[in-house]
Amino acid sequence: MLYKYSYQSELGKITLLANDHGLLGTWFVNQANYGGRFDLDNVQSVTHHQSTIIDQAIKWLDAYFATQPFETIDFQLMPQGTAFQQDVWSELQKIPVGEMITIDQLVERIKARQTKGQGTANAIIGAINSNPIAIIIPSHRVLVSSNQAGDQLAANHLEQVLREFERS
Numbered sequence: 001m002l003y004k005y006s007y008q009s010e011l012g013k014i015t016l017l018a019n020d021h022g023l024l025g026t027w028f029v030n031q032a033n034y035g036g037r038f039d040l041d042n043v044q045s046v047t048h049h050q051s052t053i054i055d056q057a058i059k060w061l062d063a064y065f066a067t068q069p070f071e072t073i074d075f076q077l078m079p080q081g082t083a084f085q086q087d088v089w090s091e092l093q094k095i096p097v098g099e100m101i102t103i104d105q106l107v108e109r110i111k112a113r114q115t116k117g118q119g120t121a122n123a124i125i126g127a128i129n130s131n132p133i134a135i136i137i138p139s140h141r142v143l144v145s146s147n148q149a150g151d152q153l154a155a156n157h158l159e160q161v162l163r164e165f166e167r168s
Helices: 052-065 083-092 102-112 122-131 153-167
Strands: 002-009 012-018 023-028
Touching: 023 052, 023 122, 052 083, 083 102, 083 122, 102 122
Parallel strands: none
Antiparallel strands: 002 012, 012 023
């Protein structure tokens, strides 16, 4: 069963999506990849306490937005994507709160893990842009130059807002 919850943050409304096993997505309402591979219009919304995973994600987001120290993620993240995207998203989770890395640094980290040549900046930017779990998988901690980002102004704005929030 899928569970959808609308979380109101100080940066805007975030839709959470989970199943009985883990968190599938967190999207800001106007995010470019809103809903990812899911038809959110056909998922019934739940209230607080109807899903353990949603409750744990809410607790994590509450701590994040309260800028309180929070524990490691104690619920399963289940982003849906290719093996390469999963690899990129796994690497993103290693970037601590308040720290940033450049896309070139991320490319080097990914290249070191790949046996085939998918570690190009464009492929990694594609994986970053399709990240279905905003904030918790922190793609906003990767600095991408405007000439590398192409047409991703909305995503860049959201990522900039999140970086500024973490610095405050």
